[in-house]
Amino acid sequence: MSVESDAGVFTYLLDNLGVKDVQFEELLTLEPESLASLYPVYGVIFLFKYPTDTPYTSTDKPLDGDFDRDAAEHLFFAAQTIQNACGTQALLSVLMNKEGEIDIGEKLREFKEFTMVLPPEFRGEALSNSELIRDVHNSFAKSSPFVDETQRSGGEPEDAFHFVAYAPVDGKLYELDGLQPAPISHGACAPEDFPARVMEVLQRRIARYDLSEIRFNLMAMVRDLRIRAREIGDAEMLAREERKRRDWQFENALRRHNFVGFAGAVLKGVTESKLREGDGAYAKWIEEATARTSHRIDTKKKGGGGDDVEMEG
Structure with missing residues (x-):
């Protein structure tokens, strides 16, 4: 890993x-x-x-x-x-x-x-x-x-x-x-x-x-940039660095969790809900989602955008 x-x-x-x-x-x-x-x-x-x-x-x-x-x-x-x-x-x-x-x-x-x-x-x-x-x-x-x-x-x-x-x-x-x-x-x-x-x-x-x-x-x-902020008395910099640490702490907490099970349960629940509606609701839902995806791809191509570039970090 x-x-x-x-x-x-x-x-x-x-x-x-x-x-x-x-x-x-x-x-x-x-x-x-x-x-x-x-x-x-x-x-x-x-x-x-x-x-x-x-x-x-x-x-x-x-x-x-x-x-x-x-x-x-x-x-x-x-x-x-x-x-x-x-x-x-x-x-x-x-x-x-x-x-x-x-x-x-x-x-x-x-x-x-x-x-x-x-x-x-x-x-x-x-x-x-x-x-x-x-x-x-x-x-x-x-x-x-x-x-x-x-x-x-x-x-x-x-x-x-x-x-x-x-x-x-x-x-x-x-x-x-x-x-x-x-x-x-x-x-x-x-x-x-x-x-x-x-x-x-x-x-x-x-x-x-x-x-x-x-x-x-x-x-x-x-x-640690917070030390410099305190040394020069820059309250704005200190607040920014403290906020950055809180953001890092939250993001790192998310990194430690595997949300695949949660996402699968949500998808299963939504799918079962659509199937219970009857009258072709599930098929219509899939058709609409496919159409929206195709529209986004076409819009991206027309705008000159290519495939997303993988960036580390």
């Missing part, structure tokens, strides 16, 4: 991991100024379509930057060994490397101390065996009550998406991707230069895709 790419989901992942005074904020532009305005910024998480037409991993040289094979000795980097957990792992890749700047909580500090003496592949195994991390991930993981038809033989394969983390650590900009054999260095990078430097890297990455591919998502790990 994968975690939904949503700032509210990732913020509450942080909260449930015991992290204090940190949140995620979604970015709608690759302009460095938009990221710099959120200072302090600890790192970003980037979601993209996993390429299937070209090799993704390499043991020699990545498509951009250079492997820093010694970096894992002093920064937290774990090989991805858990399927569909790349979102949580990307979050931890930023978080664990910002201890000192961020209060990561006692349990994560203990986990980091235990795993830093291990090689990256065993750190990945330790992630899968951590009860705290597993339970928090599963509490926000997307699941579906339906059979995945795309996995049946003869069907179109479902698009796969992947999360990677970028963070300034020890004076360098690192790309932390558990599917790669080592951290990827993108050169020298002071914390104040991070917004401009990481946007350059992301722009090059996106440029490798076809122009029609727009399914990307970018989130920044930043200090």
